[in-house]
Amino acid sequence: xxxxxxxxRDTGRIHPVARTGKPEEVAAxxxxxxxxxxxxxxxxxxxxxxxxxxxxxxx
Numbered sequence: 001x002x003x004x005x006x007x008x009r010d011t012g013r014i015h016p017v018a019r020t021g022k023p024e025e026v027a028a029x030x031x032x033x034x035x036x037x038x039x040x041x042x043x044x045x046x047x048x049x050x051x052x053x054x055x056x057x058x059x
Contacts, residue, residue: 016051 012019026048032038033046047053 014052014055015049016055019050021048021050 008020029046029048033041
């Protein structure tokens with residue numbers, strides 16, 4: 001099994017933003033959706049993947 005830093009570096013290369021995500025970035029979306037003023041947003045899927053899914057669709 002590769003070292004954690006090497007794994008993150010290698011995994012980051014497959015993302016358009018050239019890095020892996022941070023827990024704080026996912027938490028920011030969760031906090032936004034949980035806020036009182038966001039009650040009108042329902043039934044959506046938010047992909048938090050640094051553009052990886054979009055890159056796959058272009059290959």
